[in-house]
Amino acid sequence: MLVEAFAVGFSCVLVKFGAWWGAMGWDRPMIASTITGVLLGHPVEGITIGAALELVYLGAQSMGGVLPQDYGIGGVFGCAFAILASTRPSVAVALSIPFSMLGTLIYDLFKFWATSLVTKFQKHLEEHRIGAFKRLWYSQAIVYLAMWFLLGFISILVGTTAIKTLVNTIPTVIMHSLTVAAGMLPALGMALLMISLWDKKLAPYFFIGFGLVAFFKGTLIEVAFIGAAVAVLAIIGQLTTTKNLKTQAEHVTDEEEDFFND
Known part of the structure; x- marks a missing residue:
């Protein structure tokens, strides 16, 4: 279990590294679960669970530094417990929710600590102590990555046996209820996404996709292939319209210049 705990801790580090440095999107559940599955030696299961979790957190986005749910950590632990506890993806979805909330709490505590360092950073700059400024910055980065590694390492090292025992003792009725609830969560994720994207101009595309499946x-x-083709057509149409408007504007300008020149 020590190797698995190290793999999950390293997964948390990779996910958070890719999210903070460069905003590469490694904290999306699809990527986070895939990374975890690969490091645990089950890449297919990682991709499958990641796809299920991505639908759940589809509408969750970080706005202005506020993270409603840490879907990256939820993706890591949902995948890890599903693989290590040999349970169904529906249970993994249910287990990922509390860990996503725990990740938000830990990140808020880190931000509180990192904010308290602002005065020290400012003091180092005012005194032109660039070396001290860099050391403080690297110390902050090390603490950030170390806390996520410890979260993954300790949780798996201490909690996997307990989680496996808990899953095995859950009655069939409750397990079925968790499966039903997990099936509803993707619809909730889609609903959250539609709240921010819904527009009367986009509504026909939604119903086209619904009709293709239903x-x-x-x-x-x-559906994704057809959607990509429709998106290309929409882009071409928009570029053509913009080009025509630009040509018309240039034509009007030329006519005005000819009028004043005459």
């Missing part, structure tokens, strides 16, 4: 039994890959 009436023509299209798969997500087929």
Whole structure:
């Protein structure tokens, strides 16, 4: 279990590193679960669980530094417990929710500490102590990554056996309820996303995608392929309209210049 705990801790480090430095999107559940699955030696399971968790957290976005749910940590632990406890993806979805909330709490505590260092950073700059400024910055970065590693390492080292025992002792009725609830969570994620994206101009595209799946039994890959083609057509149409407007504006300008020149 020591190796697995180290793998999950390193997964947390990679996910947070890719999210903070460069905003590469490694904290999305799809990527986080895939990284975890690869490090645990189960890449297929990691991708499968990541796809399920991505739907759950589809509408969760960080706005102005405020993180409603740490979906990266939720993706790591949801995948890890599903693989290590040999449980179903629906249970992994249910287990990822509390860890996503725990990740938010830990991140808020870190921000509180990091904010308290602002005066020290400012003092180092005013005194032109660039070396001290860099050391403080690297210390902050090390603490940031170390706390996520410890969260993953300790949680798996101490908690996997307890989680496995808990899953095995859950009655069938409750397990079925968790499965039903997990099936509803993707719909909640879609609803949260639609709240921010819904517009009367975009509504037809939503119903086209719905119709392709509901009436023509299209798969997500087929719908995504058709959606990509429609998006290309929309972009081409927008570029053509912009080009025509620009040409018309230039034509009007040329006519005005000819009028004044005459």
